[in-house]
Amino acid sequence: MSERQIQLEVxxxxxxxDSEPRFQSYTVPCKNEWVVLDALNYVKENLxxxxxxxxxxxxAVCGSCGMxxxxxxKLSCKAFIREYSDNIRVEPLANFPIERDLVTVVEDxxxxxxxxxxxxxxxEDKPISAGEFKQTPAELMTYKQYTLCIxxxxxxxxxxxxxxxxxxxxxxxxxxxxxxxxxxxxxxxDERQEVIASHEGVWECSFVGxxxxxxxxxxxxxxxxxQVKVASTIDxxxxxxxxWVKK
Amino acid sequence: MSTKPxxxxxxxxxxxxxxxxxxxxxxxxxxxxxIGAYTFLLIAALxxxxxxxxxxxxxxxxxxxxxxxxxxxxxxVAAVYHSTSWFNVTPQAMPIQRGEEFVPGNIIIGxxxxxxxxxSLIILVWGV
Amino acid sequence: MAKxxxxxxxxxxxxxGTITAFVTPALVLVTLFAAMRFSPDMFTYDSIHAxxxxxxxxxIIFGIxxxxxxxxxxxxxxxxxxFGLRADELAAVVLYSxxxxxxxxxxxYLLRI
Numbered sequence: 001m002s003e004r005q006i007q008l009e010v011x012x013x014x015x016x017x018d019s020e021p022r023f024q025s026y027t028v029p030c031k032n033e034w035v036v037l038d039a040l041n042y043v044k045e046n047l048x049x050x051x052x053x054x055x056x057x058x059x060a061v062c063g064s065c066g067m068x069x070x071x072x073x074k075l076s077c078k079a080f081i082r083e084y085s086d087n088i089r090v091e092p093l094a095n096f097p098i099e100r101d102l103v104t105v106v107e108d109x110x111x112x113x114x115x116x117x118x119x120x121x122x123x124e125d126k127p128i129s130a131g132e133f134k135q136t137p138a139e140l141m142t143y144k145q146y147t148l149c150i151x152x153x154x155x156x157x158x159x160x161x162x163x164x165x166x167x168x169x170x171x172x173x174x175x176x177x178x179x180x181x182x183x184x185x186x187x188x189x190d191e192r193q194e195v196i197a198s199h200e201g202v203w204e205c206s207f208v209g210x211x212x213x214x215x216x217x218x219x220x221x222x223x224x225x226x227q228v229k230v231a232s233t234i235d236x237x238x239x240x241x242x243x244w245v246k247k
Numbered sequence: 248m249s250t251k252p253x254x255x256x257x258x259x260x261x262x263x264x265x266x267x268x269x270x271x272x273x274x275x276x277x278x279x280x281x282i283g284a285y286t287f288l289l290i291a292a293l294x295x296x297x298x299x300x301x302x303x304x305x306x307x308x309x310x311x312x313x314x315x316x317x318x319x320x321x322x323x324v325a326a327v328y329h330s331t332s333w334f335n336v337t338p339q340a341m342p343i344q345r346g347e348e349f350v351p352g353n354i355i356i357g358x359x360x361x362x363x364x365x366x367s368l369i370i371l372v373w374g375v
Numbered sequence: 376m377a378k379x380x381x382x383x384x385x386x387x388x389x390x391x392g393t394i395t396a397f398v399t400p401a402l403v404l405v406t407l408f409a410a411m412r413f414s415p416d417m418f419t420y421d422s423i424h425a426x427x428x429x430x431x432x433x434x435i436i437f438g439i440x441x442x443x444x445x446x447x448x449x450x451x452x453x454x455x456x457x458f459g460l461r462a463d464e465l466a467a468v469v470l471y472s473x474x475x476x477x478x479x480x481x482x483x484y485l486l487r488i
Contacts, residue, residue, distance in 0.1 A: 097254045141344065160269060220339060226339060227342070
């Protein structure tokens with residue numbers, strides 16, 4: 001059987017007319033190889049042009065199509081219909097305010113991303129004439145895993161601490177800070193510590209690990225955050241118990 | 248630009264019932280209640296030890312009550328769950344890089360289980 | 376950004392978590408056996424007293440109890456928070472004081488042996 005009738009239960013919300021979200025049901029004839037995104041596109045093209053949602057690459061690299069599929073944070077382009085029963089519930093990504101239908105307000109995440117200074121801050125100023133920054137393959141491997149983040153925010157949707165404490169900087173942002181801290185070309189760790197070693201930074205994390213479980217790119221932000229905790233703790237003890245040691 | 252964003256409230260009292268992974272997390276966290284209580288039991292044992300043989304023997308006698316048997320049984324389950332959950336996440340918190348490769352997580356975890364077995368054997372042989 | 380008090384306690388928490396992971400299950404098994412009277416020679420005063428009287432024994436006992444206390448206290452602080460009791464500073468004061476009490480008691484008893 002190459003086609004299945006799927007009941008899509010989609011959470012709708014029109015800010016102009018609704019006081020709260022409500023579910024709307026669509027019957028979608030799905031091909032076996034389809035993903036939830038294909039089903040949504042079918043709805044938009046054939047059943048209801050008013051349905052709003054974000055998507056772009058349809059191949060799990062752009063990070064646009066994050067949403068809750070049967071209560072689990074997923075990229076809709078990576079949620080295969082064949083893995084679900086005939087009833088699929090689709091909701092906007094958890095822990096973010098709903099803008100409209102499946103579109104969430106992402107400003108908080110964008111601001112947090114910017115706050116961790118996610119760019120190389122070289123140890124010393126180096127003119128172009130001095131040549132490029134050199135790095136061994138081993139030095140690259142130290143941080144490479146954390147470069148794979150596509151900013152899809154599934155980790156924020158999974159994190160119960162972010163759900164309850166919106167000030168929490170969050171998994172992806174802190175993992176990205178860790179990516180730069182671990183980069184041998186970078187010297188900006190002290191600048192980032194102010195943000196990620198704060199109360200709203202890594203110390204709000206209790207290593208639930210849900211973020212790493214849902215990450216579609218296997219970045220393991222939970223691991224990054226624990227490594228930041230270790231480094232920050234060692235820093236604290238060095239600073240307070242051995243102040244004569246220069247950083 | 249948001250006209251009227253809708254915020255979905257999450258309860259801080261029952262959020263962990265919403266998903267099996269959160270239940271597993273809470274189960275892991277509450278092991279600390281048993282670890283903490285058991286540690287005070289050890290301190291009480293130490294206290295009776297410091298007071299002489301009679302006090303210590305009375306303490307061991309007291310351990311035989313149904314309450315303490317049940318407590319130790321529950322603490323055993325909690326302690327084992329703590330150990331397994333702790334070992335399983337160690338590679339994430341402390342990755343070991345050797346050149347361009349990382350030591351596989353299974354090896355790090357396996358080494359912990361091996362040490363756990365050896366240490367447990369030493370304690371059991373000494374205690375029993 | 377507010378500086379957290381957690382880094383201070385996270386070190387002992389992590390060390391304590393590691394120590395308890397390795398030794399606590401076996402220790403509980405020993406006390407469980409003693410409680411169930413599995414072995415008549417279990418928990419003899421003489422052998423345990425001899426261990427605790429030795430300086431190395433004292434060090435080991437102190438290390439295990441100290442780290443177990445501070446591990447449990449810090450994790451309990453976070454757990455209360457997860458259960459919805461958001462008076463974090465109060466919880467920290469109460470729990471770390473308890474751990475402090477346990478630490479002092481241990482020192483006191485060990486020095487008497």
